[in-house]
Amino acid sequence: MQKIASHIVNPSKFSKASxxxxxxIQAGTVKAGTSDHFFAILEGAILSPTAFADPTLRAEYHALFTAAQDVSDFLSKKQRNHLTAWTIKAVLANDLRTDDSFVVIELDVNGKGLRTCLNFEDGMENSRMKFSRASGKIKEYISSLPLATEDEDLEEAEALKEDSGAEGANDGHQEKPPGSFSESHEKVELDPFGLDVLFPNTSRKDAKAKTKKEMMSLSKKADEEFKRFIKSQREALILCLETSARRYKIPWCQTVIDILVKHAFDNKERFTSRQRDAIEKLWASIREQQTRRKQGKSVTGKLDVNGFEWLQQKYANEKISIRHAVGGGGQRRAEQWLG
Incomplete structure (x- = not known):
């Protein structure tokens, strides 16, 4: 598994590694004892923010993250949260990337080869089914999001100020050492001869205070992890909305997209400020297209996705790995192993 994890980050090796x-997974090798190694494979696969949308790799990404659902019970809660966000991108978003050629490319049952469906009726029905099913799943995920808070809006606004934020981080780092020194110095002065250990009541109080502090620290870490999960889920859903909007030129997609965007608009309070603006502009564009259809005018098939483009550009520069980047630079040894 470690070899696969080191090679799957290379797009040219992704197909075989995936x-x-x-x-x-099919052989039952992924279990509780090997779940961390398998998660490293998934993490390496999704390390690139755009590779899962590559037309030459979509089928492999779809197959890998669909199969990963069968072993999600072996992952930790934190890992399952990341898998959920990654699956939205690798599976649902790719189900929305359809066109009107109705050429459907899928992995075969054993995952060893590709089969292509060229039949017009079968291809159209398959595309419609996938598009509609993905839209329904996305609506469920949107409904499950918690309401966005003012703090999250403020954090998003602060993220736009990269330069000032970096300076603030440096200033905070410089002020920390004096504070930590004075705190430790004060603690030593309170008990210069180490006599506090002779008083059991004091020791018990210190132990209780330490336990309480540790519990608060664990609770804070859990809250931060949940916030990161919700943030990544919102970003993945925004990607799906943007992807679906780009398919509005296909007539049979329009009604499904209308319903999906309307649902997102009705639940826009579950997104952050900048995301809400993008959803509002998209819904306004949808209503304009609906009006044109009712008046019997031609539909341009183009929606306002400028806000989404800005968000995607912002997310593309952010690291999505929860650990350090998976190694492997495509050395000669890797090329020989993968053929």
Whole structure:
């Protein structure tokens, strides 16, 4: 698994490495004892913010993250949260990337090859079914989001000020050492001869205070992890809305997109300020297209996705890994192993 994890980050090796990962799942190799190694494979696969949308890799990404659902019970809660956000991007968003050619490319049952469906009726029905099913799943995820808070809006606004934020971080780092020194110095002065250990009541109080502090620290970490999960889920759903909007030129997609964007607009309070603005502009564009259809005018098929483009550009520069980047730079040894 470690070899697969080190090679799957390379787009040229992704196809073969992902198929090997799917075979591990089907063989029952992924268990509680190997779940961390398998998660490293998924993490390496999604390390690139755009590779999952590559037309030549979509089928492999879809197959890998669909198969990963079968072993999600072996992952920790934190890992399952990340898998959920990644699955929205790799599976649902790719189900929305359809066109009117009705050429459907899928992995075969064993994950060893590709099969292509060229039949017009079968291809159209398959595309419609995937698009509609993905839209329904996205609506469920949107409904499950918590309401966005003012703090989250403020954090988003502060993220736009990269330069000032970096300076603030440096200033805070410089002020920390004096404070930590004075705190430790004060603690030593309170008990210069170490006599506090002779008083059991004091020791018990200190132990209780320490336990309480540790519990508060764990609770804070859990809250921060939940916020990161919700943030990544919102970003993935925004990606899906932007992807679906780009398919509005296809007539049979329009009604599904209308319903999806209307649902997002009705639940816009579950997104942050900048995301709400993008959703509002998209819904206004949808209503304009609906009006044109009612008046019998031609539909341009183009929606206002400028806000989404800005958000995608912002997210593309952010790291999505929860650990350090998975190694592997495509050395000669890797090329030989993968053929």
């Amino acid at each position: 198929k090997l990962a799917v075979q591990l």
